[in-house]
Amino acid sequence: MTRAPRTRDALLGLTGLALVVAVVQLLPTLGLVDPAYLPPATEMFSALAREVTEASFWTQLGETLRGWAIGLAAAMVAGVLAGIVIGSVDFLRKLTASTIEFLRPIPSVALIPLVVLIYGSKPASALVLVVYASFWQVLVQVLYGVADVDPVVRDTARSYRFSRRALVRRVIWPTALPYVLTGFRLAAAVALILEITAELVIGVPGLGNAIGVAQSSGAVALTYALVIVVGLVGVAVNLGARTIERRALHWHASIRRDL
Amino acid sequence: MTTVATWGRQLFWLLALPLVLLTLWWVASADSTSIFWPPLSTILEAFPQTWDADRIVNDALPSLARLGIGYALALVAGVAGGILVGLSRTVRALCEPSMEFFRAIPPPVLVPVIALFAGYTGSTSKIVTIALGCLWPILLNTVEGVRGLDEVQLDTARVYRFRSRTRLLQVVLRGASPQIAAGARQALSIGVILMVISELFGANRGLGASIVQFQRAFAVPEMWTGIILLGLIGVALAGLFRLVEHRALAWYRGVRRADRGA
Numbered sequence: 001m002t003r004a005p006r007t008r009d010a011l012l013g014l015t016g017l018a019l020v021v022a023v024v025q026l027l028p029t030l031g032l033v034d035p036a037y038l039p040p041a042t043e044m045f046s047a048l049a050r051e052v053t054e055a056s057f058w059t060q061l062g063e064t065l066r067g068w069a070i071g072l073a074a075a076m077v078a079g080v081l082a083g084i085v086i087g088s089v090d091f092l093r094k095l096t097a098s099t100i101e102f103l104r105p106i107p108s109v110a111l112i113p114l115v116v117l118i119y120g121s122k123p124a125s126a127l128v129l130v131v132y133a134s135f136w137q138v139l140v141q142v143l144y145g146v147a148d149v150d151p152v153v154r155d156t157a158r159s160y161r162f163s164r165r166a167l168v169r170r171v172i173w174p175t176a177l178p179y180v181l182t183g184f185r186l187a188a189a190v191a192l193i194l195e196i197t198a199e200l201v202i203g204v205p206g207l208g209n210a211i212g213v214a215q216s217s218g219a220v221a222l223t224y225a226l227v228i229v230v231g232l233v234g235v236a237v238n239l240g241a242r243t244i245e246r247r248a249l250h251w252h253a254s255i256r257r258d259l
Numbered sequence: 260m261t262t263v264a265t266w267g268r269q270l271f272w273l274l275a276l277p278l279v280l281l282t283l284w285w286v287a288s289a290d291s292t293s294i295f296w297p298p299l300s301t302i303l304e305a306f307p308q309t310w311d312a313d314r315i316v317n318d319a320l321p322s323l324a325r326l327g328i329g330y331a332l333a334l335v336a337g338v339a340g341g342i343l344v345g346l347s348r349t350v351r352a353l354c355e356p357s358m359e360f361f362r363a364i365p366p367p368v369l370v371p372v373i374a375l376f377a378g379y380t381g382s383t384s385k386i387v388t389i390a391l392g393c394l395w396p397i398l399l400n401t402v403e404g405v406r407g408l409d410e411v412q413l414d415t416a417r418v419y420r421f422r423s424r425t426r427l428l429q430v431v432l433r434g435a436s437p438q439i440a441a442g443a444r445q446a447l448s449i450g451v452i453l454m455v456i457s458e459l460f461g462a463n464r465g466l467g468a469s470i471v472q473f474q475r476a477f478a479v480p481e482m483w484t485g486i487i488l489l490g491l492i493g494v495a496l497a498g499l500f501r502l503v504e505h506r507a508l509a510w511y512r513g514v515r516r517a518d519r520g521a
Contacts, residue, residue, distance in 0.1 A: 008352070009352040009355075012349065012352035012353045013352055013353065013355055013356035013357075014356070015353060016352075016353040016354050016355070016356060016357045017356055017357050017360075019353075019357075020357045037375050037376045038375075038376075094272045095272060095275060095276050096276060097272070097273075098272070098273045098274070098276065098277060099276045099277055099280065102277065102494055104497075105448070105493040105494050105496070105497035106489070106490035106493045106494065107448065107451045107452055107455060107489055107490075107493045108452075109451075109452050109455045109456055109467075109489075110455070110470075110485075110486045110489035110490055110493070111486065112455075112456075112459075112470075112471075113470050113471055113473065113474035113482050113485070113486065114295070114474075114482070114483075114486060116474060117294075117295055117474055117477075117479070117482075118295055189363075192365055193365040193366065193367065193449075193452070196365040196367055196368060197365070197367040197452070197456060200367050200368065200370070200371070200456075201367070201456055201459050208365075208367070208368065211368055211371050212371055214371075215371035215372075215374060215375060216371075220375060223371060223372065223375065224372070227364060227368050227372060230364060230365060230368055231360050231361070231363050231364035232360075232363075233363075234362075234363025234364055234365060235359060235360055235363040237363070238359070238363055
């Protein structure tokens with residue numbers, strides 16, 4: 001793509017965002033929607049501006065991000081290790097296939113009552129949900145990745161008597177890496193959803209909890225302001241994951257072709 | 260005889276680990292006095308009593324109906340909107356950043372926002388939550404699918420003066436359908452999450468509501484039956500989805516195979 005259409009697209013995108021803000025501003029001001037439900041955009045932004053000066057806001061943001069990062073990291077480590085072990089041993093792969101297929105679609109929110117009983121509204125509750133939900137995303141992708149190893153390459157490595165470690169490092173890992181990063185991207189988004197869910201539903205401290213409190217105490221503009229913040233966090237997570245994917249795979253055909 | 264042996268072997272791989280795990284659960288929990296981990300036998304005994312006809316008709320089925328309606332609405336709106344947005348480069352550029360933002364909002368925060376409008380009792384608010392949450396993955400994937408359409412195919416359809424209805428259904432919709440299916444699969448798991456948590460607010464009937472009531476009443480075996488039922492529903496929906504996808508995208512797998520063979 002040449003430069004001009006790209007600038008044009010960016011300008012159009014900004015126009016689109018401005019239109020959304022304008023609609024949110026006009027609907028309540030023109031009386032089409034009751035401002036008690038949907039305050040004008042200016043009120044949301046001023047609530048947001050007040051909120052970012054509060055120390056408690058940054059604590060909540062920190063709590064959300066910490067829960068998300070720890071859960072995602074744990075799920076990544078567990079998912080990648082389990083995926084490589086299971087994926088490279090034929091016996092294990094066959095043995096676990098049905099169990100993985102069964103456990104994966106179990107909605108993680110089904111575990112909410114259990115973690116509430118055991119941990120209450122401590123961050124551990126959110127951690128269990130986040131790890132459970134994102135682990136499967138990673139594991140399944142890693143399994144695809146390991147299965148994608150070219151049999152000829154694998155046999156060549158075997159003929160050259162690669163050690164098990166060298167086989168994992170030189171053959172399996174480079175093949176599986178694109179899948180690992182896809183798993184990472186999916187898991188990063190899912191982890192944020194579950195972290196916010198746990199905060200909102202169970203009352204684990206963080207932004208989700210703050211939204212629930214703002215809504216039930218009738219702070220309408222603040223509720224929307226916090227939803228905007230959570231949305232921006234989500235955008236940052238998605239963009240960050242995509243950037244990491246592109247950086248780590250700069251050598252890989254799927255990325256190079258883009259340039 | 261070989262087929263019997265193959266079947267036997269497949270059955271072994273399919274059932275060996277699940278059976279071992281269930282046995283482990285059964286044995287390990289048999290003498291459990293911990294309130295959180297009742298014996299599996301107690302849970303299984305509680306299952307038919309807990310999910311009797313009344314609970315299934317008044318809790319489980321309405322929840323599933325709300326999920327079905329919300330999901331169907333999201334599917335129709337997402338595919339229609341995605342085709343409209345995807346076909347024009349200008350509209351796509353105009354909408355994409357805003358859609359990326361709405362997609363990035365974790366869907367559960369829709370619950371308090373929708374609660375602002377109409378409170379959170381009744382089915383409508385829950386259906387709206389499910390529909391809005393499922394909409395974005397379907398919409399964005401449809402846009403992506405329409406953008407990836409083969410230009411030659413589009414031009415060919417134009418040159419041969421396909422009627423616009425035919426062009427839309429046979430070229431655009433069909434060409435985008437693998438991507439739409441990917442979005443629909445993401446949306447389904449979000450829908451199940453929203454089905455459960457929309458009932459944790461201001462509802463006293465429904466799957467999610469019942470499970471939380473069991474938990475609040477410390478009726479732990481009953482709570483476990485709810486968790487297991489939700490798990491089974493998740494597995495059943497995923498299976499159903501795969502079945503539909505398998506049939507609807509049979510042509511696509513054929514094309515892929517032909518491409519690889521060539």
